[in-house]
Amino acid sequence: MLNFDVDEEVEIWIPNRGKGGCPDSIMDLVHDAEWKQKTLEKLLDDLQGNEQEVKVITKESVENELYDFFNDKMKTGDAPEIERVGRYPNMYVTGDNGIVIDCIGGKQIRLIIQVD
Numbered sequence: 001m002l003n004f005d006v007d008e009e010v011e012i013w014i015p016n017r018g019k020g021g022c023p024d025s026i027m028d029l030v031h032d033a034e035w036k037q038k039t040l041e042k043l044l045d046d047l048q049g050n051e052q053e054v055k056v057i058t059k060e061s062v063e064n065e066l067y068d069f070f071n072d073k074m075k076t077g078d079a080p081e082i083e084r085v086g087r088y089p090n091m092y093v094t095g096d097n098g099i100v101i102d103c104i105g106g107k108q109i110r111l112i113i114q115v116d
Helices: 006-016 026-052 059-076
Strands: 082-088 097-103 108-113
Touching (some): 059 082
Antiparallel strands (some): 082 097
């Protein structure tokens, strides 16, 4: 919860109007205080959002993000050379997951996903 009061902030600065860089206009003081309030609220929202976004990196999460990234590029046409994107869990002898990207001309890109 943010306990910032625009009225109280402006009252603090009124005696110093026009001195030492303090705006002379009360409207400017009000606009400055409103800007401070909005900025503090945004900062608080960002900080609270960061606390909730604790990401655990796993083999599966990396695979999901890579698969979605390449699949989206293919669907939107941003990567016209991609024909198909596939997932291959435990495809390799090592038990690692993989993504295979089939490209134009029969070329393939194989991504082995290992998280240490």
